[in-house]
Amino acid sequence: MFGLKADACSIPMPEVYYGLDDYAKSTARWCPGCGGHSILAAVHKVCKDKQYPPEKTVCVSGIGCSSRFPHYMGTYGFHGLHGRAFPVACGVKFRRPDLHLFVITGDGDCCSIGAGHWVHAIRYNMKMVVLLFDNGIYGLTKKQTSPTSALGTHSNTHPRGSVVPPINPLQTTLGFANVSFVAQTTDWHPAHLQATIRKAADHPGLAFVRIVQRCPMYMKDLYGDMAADPNSLVLLNHDQGIELDPAIAKTFKRNLDHDPADLRAAREVAEIHDGIPVGLLYQNTENMRYDDYGAHNLGMSVDEKSKAVDALLERYTI
Amino acid sequence: MDKHALDVLNTTNGKGTSQRKKIDQAIVEIVSDSGEGAQKCGQSLGQISAKMGNGVWTVEIIPAEIQPPARSREGASGIRVRFGAKKITNMGDHAGLVVALNEQVLYGRLRQNAYKQGTILLIENKWASDENPEIRRQYAEALTEFKAEGFDVREIPMETECLKLVMDARKGKNMWVLGMLCYIYDRDVEIAEKQIHQTFRKKSQKVIDVNIDLLHAGYHYAKENLDFCYEIPPMKVSDEQVVMNGNEALSLGIMAAGIELCSMYPITPATSASHHLAEHFEKVGGVVHQAEDEIAAIGFAVGAAYAGKTTVTITSGPGIALKTEFIGLAVMAEVPLVIIDVQRGGPSTGLPTKVEQSDLTAAIMGQTGDVPKIVLAAATIEECFHFVILARKLAEAFRTPVFLLSDANLATGVQPFKRPKVNPDWFALPIDLSPWKEGIRAFDWSPETGISKRPIPGQKGGMYTLTGLAHDENSKVAYEPEINQRSSEARSRKFAAFQKTLKPPTIHGDPEGDLLVVGWGSTLGAIDEGIEMAREEGLKVSSIHLRFLFPFEPGLADIFKRFKKVMTIEINYSDTVGDPMITEENRRYSQLAWQLRARTLVDIDCAGNVYGQPLGPGQVLEIIKKQLA
Ligand SMILES: Cc1ncc(C[n+]2csc(CCOP(=O)(O)OP(=O)(O)O)c2C)c(N)n1
Ligand code: SF4
Ligand SMILES: [Mg+2]
Numbered sequence: 001m002f003g004l005k006a007d008a009c010s011i012p013m014p015e016v017y018y019g020l021d022d023y024a025k026s027t028a029r030w031c032p033g034c035g036g037h038s039i040l041a042a043v044h045k046v047c048k049d050k051q052y053p054p055e056k057t058v059c060v061s062g063i064g065c066s067s068r069f070p071h072y073m074g075t076y077g078f079h080g081l082h083g084r085a086f087p088v089a090c091g092v093k094f095r096r097p098d099l100h101l102f103v104i105t106g107d108g109d110c111c112s113i114g115a116g117h118w119v120h121a122i123r124y125n126m127k128m129v130v131l132l133f134d135n136g137i138y139g140l141t142k143k144q145t146s147p148t149s150a151l152g153t154h155s156n157t158h159p160r161g162s163v164v165p166p167i168n169p170l171q172t173t174l175g176f177a178n179v180s181f182v183a184q185t186t187d188w189h190p191a192h193l194q195a196t197i198r199k200a201a202d203h204p205g206l207a208f209v210r211i212v213q214r215c216p217m218y219m220k221d222l223y224g225d226m227a228a229d230p231n232s233l234v235l236l237n238h239d240q241g242i243e244l245d246p247a248i249a250k251t252f253k254r255n256l257d258h259d260p261a262d263l264r265a266a267r268e269v270a271e272i273h274d275g276i277p278v279g280l281l282y283q284n285t286e287n288m289r290y291d292d293y294g295a296h297n298l299g300m301s302v303d304e305k306s307k308a309v310d311a312l313l314e315r316y317t318i
Numbered sequence: 319m320d321k322h323a324l325d326v327l328n329t330t331n332g333k334g335t336s337q338r339k340k341i342d343q344a345i346v347e348i349v350s351d352s353g354e355g356a357q358k359c360g361q362s363l364g365q366i367s368a369k370m371g372n373g374v375w376t377v378e379i380i381p382a383e384i385q386p387p388a389r390s391r392e393g394a395s396g397i398r399v400r401f402g403a404k405k406i407t408n409m410g411d412h413a414g415l416v417v418a419l420n421e422q423v424l425y426g427r428l429r430q431n432a433y434k435q436g437t438i439l440l441i442e443n444k445w446a447s448d449e450n451p452e453i454r455r456q457y458a459e460a461l462t463e464f465k466a467e468g469f470d471v472r473e474i475p476m477e478t479e480c481l482k483l484v485m486d487a488r489k490g491k492n493m494w495v496l497g498m499l500c501y502i503y504d505r506d507v508e509i510a511e512k513q514i515h516q517t518f519r520k521k522s523q524k525v526i527d528v529n530i531d532l533l534h535a536g537y538h539y540a541k542e543n544l545d546f547c548y549e550i551p552p553m554k555v556s557d558e559q560v561v562m563n564g565n566e567a568l569s570l571g572i573m574a575a576g577i578e579l580c581s582m583y584p585i586t587p588a589t590s591a592s593h594h595l596a597e598h599f600e601k602v603g604g605v606v607h608q609a610e611d612e613i614a615a616i617g618f619a620v621g622a623a624y625a626g627k628t629t630v631t632i633t634s635g636p637g638i639a640l641k642t643e644f645i646g647l648a649v650m651a652e653v654p655l656v657i658i659d660v661q662r663g664g665p666s667t668g669l670p671t672k673v674e675q676s677d678l679t680a681a682i683m684g685q686t687g688d689v690p691k692i693v694l695a696a697a698t699i700e701e702c703f704h705f706v707i708l709a710r711k712l713a714e715a716f717r718t719p720v721f722l723l724s725d726a727n728l729a730t731g732v733q734p735f736k737r738p739k740v741n742p743d744w745f746a747l748p749i750d751l752s753p754w755k756e757g758i759r760a761f762d763w764s765p766e767t768g769i770s771k772r773p774i775p776g777q778k779g780g781m782y783t784l785t786g787l788a789h790d791e792n793s794k795v796a797y798e799p800e801i802n803q804r805s806s807e808a809r810s811r812k813f814a815a816f817q818k819t820l821k822p823p824t825i826h827g828d829p830e831g832d833l834l835v836v837g838w839g840s841t842l843g844a845i846d847e848g849i850e851m852a853r854e855e856g857l858k859v860s861s862i863h864l865r866f867l868f869p870f871e872p873g874l875a876d877i878f879k880r881f882k883k884v885m886t887i888e889i890n891y892s893d894t895v896g897d898p899m900i901t902e903e904n905r906r907y908s909q910l911a912w913q914l915r916a917r918t919l920v921d922i923d924c925a926g927n928v929y930g931q932p933l934g935p936g937q938v939l940e941i942i943k944k945q946l947a
Contacts, residue, residue, distance in 0.1 A: 026794075055778045060621070070783040071795065076775040077783030078624055080617070081643055087614035091621025091629075092775070094607065095579060099625065099775055117617075120610040293605075300603030302576065302745045308601040309574045310740045316560040316570075317737050318369045 022054050023047045025074045030065060035187030035213035039131065040072055042194045043102065046201055047075070050100075057100045060089040062114060064106035065140045066133035066213070083113030086121035093126045094294035100201075101128035107148040108138045111167050115147075122176040125205045126291035129197065132169060132208070135215035136222055143218040150222075170270035170281060173208050174263065180287040181207035182266065183242065183280045187214055188227040191248045192235075192278055199242050204285050212276055226276065234272060236260075236279025338504055338549040343373075343402025345410045346503075348495060349427060350419035351388045352381060352395035355492030359417075360397030361732065362496050362513045366505050367399070368561045368734040369513075371552030373406035374399065375843070377932060378730040379427070380671040389453070394426040401503075403551045406733070407698070407843025411936035413437055415502070417495050419476070420445060421460040428467075430931060435468035438546075440498070443473035472544075474498075479539055483531050493529040497536025504549045507537065558737040564702040564728030564840075565591035568658060571706030572630055573602045574738070576745030577656065579629040581607045581619040586670045587726040588634045588660035612640035616657070620648055623655045624784055626749035626774035628710055632658040635677055636667060638684070645719055646685040647786040649809065652761065652772065654713035654720075656706065661725040661839075663930050672930030673727040675839050676890040678909040681721040682868045688806055690813045692716065693868040695723040697842035700735035701865070702728055707744045714746070716812050717772055723867070725889075727840040727932040754780030759791040761805070768811030813869050820866055822873030827853060827860030830880035833945055835861040836922070837887055838910055841933045845887060848938020859942050864910070875918040885923040885945055886911040889933060892926035 023044040030036040047057060057075035061067035063082035070077025080088050089103045103121075110118050110132050121130070137155065138144040144157040148169060152161040173182050181203045185196040193211065200207030214223045226232035235252035236242070240260050256277065258269055266282040346363065348356040357378055364376040379396040386393030400410045412434040418424050418441045427433065445457040464471050480487035480494050493514065500510050511530055518526045540547075562570070568591045572580060580599065582592045596606045609615035612633055619629040633641065638659050648655050661677045663669025677684075681693045692712050696702045702724055709720040754773045760782035762770045773780025788796040788805065796802055825834075826846055837845040842863045849861045860881070864871060878884045892908040893900045907915065908926030915922050925941045 053778075054781055055776055058625070058775050059783075071785070073783070074781060076773075076781050077785075078621070079783055079785040079787070080620075081647055081786060084613065084617045084644070087609065087617030088621035088624070091579075091581065091607075091618035091623075092625040094618070094622055095605070095627045096622075096625045096775070116610055117614055120614065294607070297600060297603045297605070299748075302742050302747070305573070305576060305602045305745050306740045306742050309570065312570060312573070312598055312601070313560055313737060313740065316562045316566070318365070318559050318561055318734065 016053075018048060018051055018054065020044050020048050021074075023074050025072055028072045029068065031217045033214065033216040034065070035135065035211070035215065036066060036069070036133065038187045038190055038193065039133065039211055039213070040069065042190060042197050043073070043131075045194055046197045049198065050201060052100045056098060057102070058092055059102045059104060060085050060092060061104040062106065062109035063140065064109050064133075064138070065215075066104055066106040066135075067109060069104040083109050084117065085109065086114060086117035089128055090121055090124055090126055090290075093128055093291050095298060097291060097295045101126075103128055103130040105130065105132055106139070107132065107134045107136060107146045107169070111147040111169055111172070118173075119176050122173055122206060122208065123178045124290035125178045125180050125287050126289060126294075127204060128206055129200045130206060130208045131197070132210045133213045134169060134210050135213040135219055137215055137219045139215050139218060168270060169210050171267060174267055174270060174282060178287050179208075179282065180205040180284045181280075182210075182282045183207070184210045184212065184276070185278050186212040186223075186227070186233065186276060188223075189233065189278070192242065192244060195242045195244050196278075196280075199280065203283065205287055205289055232275055234275045234277045236269065236277055236281065238280070240283065241280040338547050341548050341550055342404065343400065343406070343410075344415070344503060344548065344550060345398065345400045345413045346499065347379070347396060347398045347413045347416045347427065347432065348492075349379060349394045349396035349416065349423045351393055351423065352385060354395075354419050354488060356396040356419065358517065359492035359496045359499075360399045362510070362517060363499055363505070364399045364401065364732055365561060366500070366509050366513050367401040367503075368559065369509050370506055371555060372401040372550060373404050373553055374401045374561070374732070374734055375406040375409055376400070376732040377409045377727065380730070389420050389422040389456075391422055391425040394423040396423070398432075401550065403553055405553065408847060408935060409731070409844075409932050411934040416440065417499070418442065419491065421457055421464075424460070424464070430929075433469065436470060438470040438472065439464055440472050440474045442476045444475070444477035446473070479535060480532060483535060484528060490529060490532045493532040494536035497533040497538075498540040499536075500533070501537045501540035502544065502547050504547065507533070559734040560737045561732060561734045562699065563730055563732045564696070564699045564724055565660065565730070566594050567699045567702035568632070568660075568706060568724060569594035569598070571703040573599065573604065574703070574740065574744050575628070575656075575707040575710040576747075577628045577630050577706070577710055578604045578746075579607060579619065579622050579627055580604065581609055581615045581622070581629060581631050582633065583609050583612045583615045583637060585612075585634045585637050587662055587729040588632050588637070588658070590729065591632055591658070591660065612637040613644065616641040616644040619655055620644055620653050623648075623653050624775070626776070628654075628714075628746040630656040630658060630706070630710075632660065634660050634662045635664040635680075638677060638680055642685050645691070646687060646689055648719040649685070649689045649691050650687075650786050651784045652717040652770070652809065653784075654717055656709045656713055656720050656722060658706070658722045658724065660729050661723060663928065669930045671726065673725055673840070673932050674889050674928060674930060675723075675725055675841070676909065676928070677723065678838070678867060678890070679912070681723060682913065688810070690810050691719045691721060691868070692813065692816065692866075693721040693723065694865060695839045695867055696728060697839060697863055697865060698735070699728055699731060699733045703738060705865075710746060712816070716816055717770060718812070723839060725840050731840070731932075749774055749776070751776040753778040760793040761789070761791045761808075763791065763805070763808035767815040768808040769815065770808070817869035817872065820869070820871045822877065823862040823864060823871045825860050825862055825877065828858065829860070829877075831858035831860050832882045833857070833859040833942060834878065834881035834884045835859065835887055835938070835942065836864065836884065836910065836914065837861060838864045838867060841887060841889065844933040844935050845938050847935035848942065851935060851939045852942045857942060857946060859946070867910070867913070870913075870917055874914065875920065878918055878920045878922070883923065883945060884920055885925060886914065887933065887938060887941055888924060888926045889928070890926050891928050892924050
């Protein structure tokens with residue numbers, strides 16, 4: 001590989017080297033121009049950079065356009081039930097610390113039908129990367145209002161405009177107990193998207209990434225103009241934040257210094273409405289992780305188990 | 319009439335007798351307001367009797383509220399203990415002797431037909447001199463009523479006697495009562511003392527000493543003041559025995575199956591199994607996950623099972639309702655998983671603490687679409703233990719969710735059974751993460767059996783995406799209708815393959831006759847005993863008891879043909895022909911009866927009710943007589 005032998009120099013070389021193809025499978029069936037395509041490419045790229053063995057990587061999703069994602073990965077996948085990606089992913093991870101987990105969920109999937117699990121998954125803080133594909137609409141079921149649809153959004157369920165104010169997924173997540181990582185990025189800035197997912201993958205806990213996603217099919221007007229306008233993104237700067245190539249960072253017209261250790265400031269950033277703040281809003285690497293608890297007593301032998309059960313039965317013996 | 323009650327009538331005539339009357343069984347109840355320790359007293363009596371070699375069955379009497387108002391008629395909390403010279407398999411019919419810490423709680427039990435003429439009522443008499451005139455009036459009125467109804471009422475100064483030893487008689491009265499019962503039924507006092515040591519092992523020596531003093535005081539009081547006492551010979555058991563309730567048996571079964579994760583959300587009457595697990599699971603390398611709700615509980619279990627971990631989710635009716643969609647997914651995507659349903663009264667919140675066998679239809683067909691899966695039902699506490707092990711193995715062998723049904727009767731019933739001899743084969747093996755064999759697909763359904771082997775994350779070369787969408791052998795989403803037909807056939811066929819491995823059920827009684835009673839679940843003991851009573855009366859009746867509810871054990875239609883009539887007895891609702899509006903045409907049957915009628919085309923009758931009470935053998939006898947009249 002690379003014309004080098006592993007023993008020719010002292011750098012340890014992995015026995016197998018995974019290429020992008022190892023993480024890809026079948027052609028994605030999303031609409032042309034759908035934000036999903038670039039997110040998929042970014043995940044492939046991060047997996048490759050991190051050389052995750054495909055057999056040790058699991059993508060868990062719910063139901064929605066976005067949740068088709070696992071089918072397009074060459075890893076293990078679990079395309080489950082609408083709203084229930086979190087419990088499944090937590091169950092996968094609980095006793096399998098060796099697996100790399102990605103959770104793919106939509107704004108309906110996460111913030112509506114699965115909202116109860118969202119609260120608790122954040123609280124469990126198991127190591128996994130959560131990608132919220134937020135297109136502000138229900139895509140798969142053809143344009144119904146989502147809990148993140150802006151007030152007044154015209155949809156098939158609210159043809160005269162939606163009537164209830166939306167949930168802000170960043171602010172909401174920042175409010176959950178034991179939250180440890182909240183970031184935001186967009187599908188149309190591949191470099192930032194990739195860098196964010198990479199940072200999330202390095203996080204020791206649950207990394208929640210809201211991806212502002214375009215749905216040209218049903219929400220053409222929502223982010224269409226913004227994607228073309230360099231003024232729409234506000235880059236969050238900090239040396240503990242998302243690492244961007246300085247040349248790329250320079251292309252951002254708007255910048256904001258933000259310390260991701262500062263939860264209060266993160267909450268203020270989450271409320272920025274005259275633009276889309278992108279970057280790391282909050283990170284705390286010290287939080288309790290429920291997957292540590294789940295894996296604390298792995299690996300007991302059948303012999304040990306037999307003896308323990310026998311000892312328990314002894315207590316009931318008369 | 320209940321033999322015990324008869325005996326009681328006989329002996330009470332000879333006042334002052336110190337001669338013990340030999341009886342072959344006793345049914346005793348201790349009832350009180352909640353929190354007075356009646357259950358501990360009865361459990362101890364059961365343990366002592368089991369240790370003395372008697373057959374025992376204890377069942378808790380649980381009010382629906384945690385703290386019902388004191389002295390309320392619906393608030394009866396307590397326990398029934400049935401013990402005897404033979405193996406006891408159910409709670410029996412009417413109690414022969416009742417200890418009541420207040421007279422009001424007896425009304426609730428009377429309404430449930432728990433007692434009969436001649437039943438001895440030993441009633442705390444402190445209420446006769448209560449400072450509240452209303453309580454004094456109630457007490458006097460109740461005693462008059464009970465006497466008029468033919469009960470053998472005895473007023474016992476329990477409080478007064480206990481206060482000689484303790485400051486607060488609420489703490490300790492139960493052990494005084496235990497002493498009294500030890501005298502009445504000739505229980506070995508040394509064993510009783512050991513039992514107290516066991517019960518209070520986490521308390522100080524002082525507490526243990528006081529309770530032992532109370533035990534002796536109760537014993538002494540009974541000896542001096544009661545004019546009846548009995549002797550119950552032990553039975554001959556050569557095997558070592560264990561004593562536990564059905565939920566403890568489930569918990570131990572989970573551990574003995576090598577299951578390493580129990581994902582649950584609290585719900586009566588299933589919760590105590592998780593409590594037991596939470597206490598001990600650690601010792602076998604297991605973890606209890608208390609999820610945010612039942613949907614998450616099963617989702618978590620499905621995720622862990624997908625990742626190769628042996629898992630169980632345990633719940634009761636309302637929880638099963640919530641788990642429905644995930645059960646469908648587990649069937650569709652062939653995820654091995656054990657689902658335990660400790661049934662309670664339903665529908666909806668129903669009767670949370672009461673007995674019912676109403677989830678059978680939900681277990682077999684309660685999800686949308688075509689959802690075959692294995693459904694087992696434990697009939698005894700011993701089976702609660704062994705069936706978890708069986709369920710785990712079947713789940714993996716047939717790549718399927720497996721339902722295991724228990725119920726509130728088994729959950730809280732306590733019975734000795736043969737001590738299981740731990741077998742390493744019971745335990746799930748560690749997951750095999752060796753590379754997946756090339757060329758084998760994620761759902762390589764055998765054309766003969768429909769069975770396929772599953773890849774587990776971590777296995778190189780086995781990568782696939784599990785999906786609840788219709789899918790082909792590669793787990794690829796099916797866009798052609800032919801694939802859904804083919805995959806559905808495979809998922810169905812494996813249960814036919816499983817059914818081929820089953821044996822026909824054994825018939826209790828003659829292989830032909832006038833009536834065959836079919837039962838399932840916790841009613842086994844009562845049905846068997848009722849059948850014995852009927853056969854002693856010369857009735858040509860037999861029974862079978864089903865453990866496999868889906869698929870059914872083979873040979874049922876053949877067995878049914880040899881009887882003039884076939885009926886099920888179940889603790890779930892059925893209409894009665896002749897009631898307003900109810901005809902043969904519109905009658906709704908009990909749940910097993912529905913299934914059996916469809917399966918065998920035999921005109922099967924049923925007797926089902928939803929009073930929430932365990933079945934008694936006398937009830938079974940009555941049903942049989944009515945059916946054959
Ligand atoms: C229990 C259940 N209810 C409803 C649906 C129908 N359904 C599928 S996806 C979806 C909404 C998807 O919206 P979102 O989560 O935002 O995902 P998107 O398609 O926009 O990526 C709905 C309502 C379902 N599959 N299951
Ligand atoms: S409907 Fe919208 S979200 Fe779905 S695939 Fe098309 S563009 Fe993407
Ligand atoms: Mg959406």
